Amino acid sequence: MALLKSLSARKNDLSKPENQLAFLSNGIFREGGLPLFKDKIAESGNYPLKPKTLEILQLNLGYMCNQVCSHCHVDAGPDRKEIMTQETMQQCLEVIKTTKAHTLDLTGGAPEMNPNFRWFVEEASKAGIKDFIVRSNLTIILANKKYHDLPEFFKKYNVHVVSSLPFYKREKTDKQRGSGVFDKSIKALQMLNKVGYAQPGTNLKLDLAYNPAGAFLPTNQEAMEHDFKTALKEDFDIDFNQLFAITNLPISRFLEYLIASENYEDYMYELVNAYNPEAVKNVMCTNTISISWDGWLYDCDFNQMLDLKVASTVKHISDYNEELLNNRNILISQHCYGCTAGAGSSCQGSTA
Amino acid sequence: MPKTYYNPDDLRKFGEITEWSEELGNKFFDYYGKVFEEGALSAREKSLIALAVSHVVKCPYCIDAYTKDGLQRGITKEEMMEAVHAGAAIESGATLVHGVQMMNKYDKLSM
Numbered sequence A: 001m002a003l004l005k006s007l008s009a010r011k012n013d014l015s016k017p018e019n020q021l022a023f024l025s026n027g028i029f030r031e032g033g034l035p036l037f038k039d040k041i042a043e044s045g046n047y048p049l050k051p052k053t054l055e056i057l058q059l060n061l062g063y064m065c066n067q068v069c070s071h072c073h074v075d076a077g078p079d080r081k082e083i084m085t086q087e088t089m090q091q092c093l094e095v096i097k098t099t100k101a102h103t104l105d106l107t108g109g110a111p112e113m114n115p116n117f118r119w120f121v122e123e124a125s126k127a128g129i130k131d132f133i134v135r136s137n138l139t140i141i142l143a144n145k146k147y148h149d150l151p152e153f154f155k156k157y158n159v160h161v162v163s164s165l166p167f168y169k170r171e172k173t174d175k176q177r178g179s180g181v182f183d184k185s186i187k188a189l190q191m192l193n194k195v196g197y198a199q200p201g202t203n204l205k206l207d208l209a210y211n212p213a214g215a216f217l218p219t220n221q222e223a224m225e226h227d228f229k230t231a232l233k234e235d236f237d238i239d240f241n242q243l244f245a246i247t248n249l250p251i252s253r254f255l256e257y258l259i260a261s262e263n264y265e266d267y268m269y270e271l272v273n274a275y276n277p278e279a280v281k282n283v284m285c286t287n288t289i290s291i292s293w294d295g296w297l298y299d300c301d302f303n304q305m306l307d308l309k310v311a312s313t314v315k316h317i318s319d320y321n322e323e324l325l326n327n328r329n330i331l332i333s334q335h336c337y338g339c340t341a342g343a344g345s346s347c348q349g350s351t352a
Numbered sequence B: 001m002p003k004t005y006y007n008p009d010d011l012r013k014f015g016e017i018t019e020w021s022e023e024l025g026n027k028f029f030d031y032y033g034k035v036f037e038e039g040a041l042s043a044r045e046k047s048l049i050a051l052a053v054s055h056v057v058k059c060p061y062c063i064d065a066y067t068k069d070g071l072q073r074g075i076t077k078e079e080m081m082e083a084v085h086a087g088a089a090i091e092s093g094a095t096l097v098h099g100v101q102m103m104n105k106y107d108k109l110s111m
Helices: A017-025 A037-043 A086-098 A117-125 A150-156 A170-177 A181-194 A221-236 A252-260 A264-273 A301-305 A334-340 B008-020 B022-035 B043-056 B060-072 B077-109
Strands: A056-060 A103-107 A131-136 A160-164 A206-210 A243-245 A288-291
Touching: A017 A252, A017 A334, A037 A334, A056 A086, A056 A301, A086 A117, A103 A117, A117 A131, A131 A150, A150 A181, A160 A181, A170 A181, A181 A206, A181 A221, A206 A221, A221 A243, A252 A264, A264 A334, A288 A301, A301 A334, B008 B022, B008 B060, B043 B060, B043 B077, B060 B077
Parallel strands: A056 A103, A056 A288, A103 A131, A131 A160, A160 A206, A206 A243
Antiparallel strands: none
């Protein structure tokens, strides 16, 4: 069920990263049942995990969101007030001008709710980054009149839109993301198509991100993409480019759900059993730097939510140094099994 | 020993049957894996067949496994339930068709 408030607003114990990390390191991982992630990757000589060439800068513009999805690893929602300031954005812009990364990835919360979002997109687009992604929850486009022109705005700056849609049927989408979300998402996708997204003859890219609506792993990404494309075209005349199948990681609100529904142990066994050494080679933390709303640097968005700041002398955007960052060891815990299960999972979908 | 015949945790240990008979166990799992690959039937269709058969043979492990498999493949609950009905219809039909045998016997024995 979609929730009304974040863990943070409910003062739930799991809103504290240290409690999540303690939970993930005890229980089935302490009683000899399952191997710790570091021991598992050591088997294939991948410990400590090191970065490769930096390709993606992912900026979290804030945890505020118009939705309160039950699987959200950010614990985002309307009650979250953490928002990137213009000053931090300015620091990010300096980095964007010099980075070797070819992809800039804006996420949230709903990044569009940051009052300086449009200014930032306009400024960042001047840096000539090859692939400029905004992760949009779709419903924000219809949430308020002031957002209705977002499709045109995205088009103007040739933004690559990556949208979340848990399923091509109403029931599962609304159960995970809230009542009415499916209809609004469909309408928003049609608006994006209308301005040229995922249409022949344009370079406007519209990808969908699929998370399973429950305690199970995603199946083959290509098969799922085929099903989504067929259903969305037949039922709603919607086009999109690619589908990214993303595994839900056992942190934050998804961890809360796993524990409350008594699925935690089975889910972790499944992740560990599906461990794929090939996926370790391409986990996104090896080619990404994640920057939080307040400028701290992380190996990925999940580590950001667990407050695992990069293990480097450089920890903040104000001291950003790509060379030094590239020498770091990547911080890991048991949640990382989510990125190495089966075909692997990342913000860009399967990795193996 | 547990007090019940079925323990959900045993499903995770299924692969351990190979430990007591390696050759036969490996042959079974190779065959099993091959059966469920894409073929003349899609893996999705086979998953629904497996779900229906799981109910007919009343295997709780199989029901758990193929319900989850269906969810992963995006199979809807309506499709799953129709598959279970298909299995149930054959099972009940198999019982009822024996009614003809009863009728034959009845007629033969009756004046």
